[in-house]
Amino acid sequence: MLQQTQVITVIPYFEKFITKYPTLSDLADADEEALLKDWEGLGYYNRIRNFQSAVREVKENYGAEVPEDPDEFFKLKGVGPYIGGAVQSIAFNHLLAAVDGNVLRVMSRLNADARDTTKAGVQKSVKEEIESMMPLEAGDFNQALMELGATVCTPRTPKCIVCPVQEHCEAFRDNTVHDYPVKKKKPKKKEEYYNVYFILNDREEIYLYRQEGDLLKGMYELPKFDVDTSMENIESELGVELDQKKVYIGSDKHVFTHKVWYMESYLLHTTSSNEHFMPLDEVRDVPMSTAMKKVFRKLATDGAGGL
């Protein structure tokens, strides 16, 4: 949960998961769609699939005991350098570093390190440097380093005046704290323009399906097409016959890490039905991305009422 996600955001999800899935088996046996519903809104949805995969692996191949051997633990899905170091140091006191964004920022300033911290090789180097001076209280040390970054050595206005390691900080000495960490600039987000359709039939059902591909995989979405797609193509793609008149619902923008969706939504009627149609009162129970929820919200407020 904590991968690229703030602690404050994670807390309510964490509470829900440990309550609803208190044991390894509860998580291992859970339905993927139910897990996605509980993860809804947290983003990076592959994380929960990876986690379930790791839990099943532990249950089946490690006697339901989380492996204390770092080499074994690192084999689990979703376990990378950070999670591996964090868990193995905090839970089992192995002398491994837990290098997250906070730690990279702290270390780059301490050393006035101008290397690009987005590069895996640089992160590995920082990890090895920390491990070369790791005290026996590895878990505490890792958490202290992260906490220092989260509360004192912050991105914008670091509180150098109260920093406990100020006298060791090369960037502070040089008055160049704001030059670190060095990161390569992110490429511009790709803009994508879609028409999104609420297709309702006579039985109060709506066309809704699980998203495939990689982005938002497993989350339910409304039929969505490039803006230049003809109605004939849409009917043929979806296997439905659509009434001529369509009602404009609204416009939504949704920003992802690497792309932006611009969505225009419309309400359409059909007399068709197929396996993709779902009763309207079941829509609330399926996992849906924040992007699609925005579109639905507009229908509920401005549209034909009813949801």
Next chain:
DNA sequence: CATTCGTGGCA
């Protein structure tokens, strides 16, 4: 090594 994975808060 670079790209692709969500979402919300903040300046």
Next chain:
DNA sequence: TTGCCAAGAAT
């Protein structure tokens, strides 16, 4: 309004 950033990992 825009870009940055968050207890990163898989591909």
